[in-house]
Amino acid sequence: MAFPATRLRRLRRTPPLRDLVRETRLDPGDLVLPLFVEEGLGAATPVAAMPGVARHPLAGLVGEAGEAQELGLPAVLLFGIPAQKDEQGSGAWDEDGVVQEATRALKAAHPGLLVIADLCLCEYTSHGHCGLLRDDGAVDNDATLELLARTAVSQARAGADVIAPSDMMDGRVGAIRAALDDEGFADVPILAYSAKFASAFYGPFREAAGSPPAFGDRRGYQLDPANGREAVREALLDVEEGADIVMVKPALPYLDVIRRIAEASALPVAAYNVSGEYAMVKAAARDGLLDERAAVLEALTSIRRAGADIIISYHAKDAARWLRT
Numbered sequence: 001m002a003f004p005a006t007r008l009r010r011l012r013r014t015p016p017l018r019d020l021v022r023e024t025r026l027d028p029g030d031l032v033l034p035l036f037v038e039e040g041l042g043a044a045t046p047v048a049a050m051p052g053v054a055r056h057p058l059a060g061l062v063g064e065a066g067e068a069q070e071l072g073l074p075a076v077l078l079f080g081i082p083a084q085k086d087e088q089g090s091g092a093w094d095e096d097g098v099v100q101e102a103t104r105a106l107k108a109a110h111p112g113l114l115v116i117a118d119l120c121l122c123e124y125t126s127h128g129h130c131g132l133l134r135d136d137g138a139v140d141n142d143a144t145l146e147l148l149a150r151t152a153v154s155q156a157r158a159g160a161d162v163i164a165p166s167d168m169m170d171g172r173v174g175a176i177r178a179a180l181d182d183e184g185f186a187d188v189p190i191l192a193y194s195a196k197f198a199s200a201f202y203g204p205f206r207e208a209a210g211s212p213p214a215f216g217d218r219r220g221y222q223l224d225p226a227n228g229r230e231a232v233r234e235a236l237l238d239v240e241e242g243a244d245i246v247m248v249k250p251a252l253p254y255l256d257v258i259r260r261i262a263e264a265s266a267l268p269v270a271a272y273n274v275s276g277e278y279a280m281v282k283a284a285a286r287d288g289l290l291d292e293r294a295a296v297l298e299a300l301t302s303i304r305r306a307g308a309d310i311i312i313s314y315h316a317k318d319a320a321r322w323l324r325t
């Protein structure tokens, strides 16, 4: 008689049985859609490297967000592209800046949809780096903290539900938390891009947000892809400084990091399935090399299985549609 351990497939025989024993579920309620809003734009402008993604004018953005909400997505992550950039990135904390205006418009039109404001200076600085530059061209970490804190407060004042710093300056979560508390926003949570790697997979985003660094790269402040332990250390520091949710970015090449951080902290974990991950699937699907729906649902489920509670993905609307049918 055969040894019964060969009978694991008993649980795989029929769809209801497979569903019953499924360990990880993917739900539209886990997904967040990134959106780009550009000041002074006449009509939605497609991002060439990301089919299906566009930069929106304010009016179009509100419609796009409404669609996301109807599909069951709980939140959008908002990126702004200002009309003018300068050395400091002063458009980032302008009370009438592009993200502040967009946040007010979104909250007025869709009060039940969460607005997560991405907080970084790189879309607002003329040099494209994520902070103030010193004379030698390196980013001045401590001088940047005050600008980030000021930006966070202006985003909260505009009605942002969550502040998401993506700059990777040391000490920014503490600085932002203190400023929010001082200004009466103690209840506004921080989603920290804690383990943000210096990744080649951000290429298409930099086209979408108009934020490639004018010189050099971001390796001076983003994590080395080789370092998993250091990523855990970054996350634990953010937890100590007052983060409410910690994030790993990108997602698919860093599933081990998602798992380690989920085990090392008791906070909710988010993962950012970034522009390059999206572009790869789109390009392969366009050329008939992959079944887009199957590939995306498998990838998103795997990110959840690794330990992410929340997934930020440009495929969020598609996934929500596919999960319904």
Ligand code: PBG
Residues within 6 Å of the ligand: 118, 119, 120, 121, 122, 123, 130, 166, 167, 201, 202, 203, 204, 205, 206, 218, 273, 274, 275, 276
């Ligand atoms: C920077 C920021 C980046 C992304 C989100 N916020 C790019 C970068 O660090 O260069 C990338 C997101 C993506 O690739 O989808 N503020």
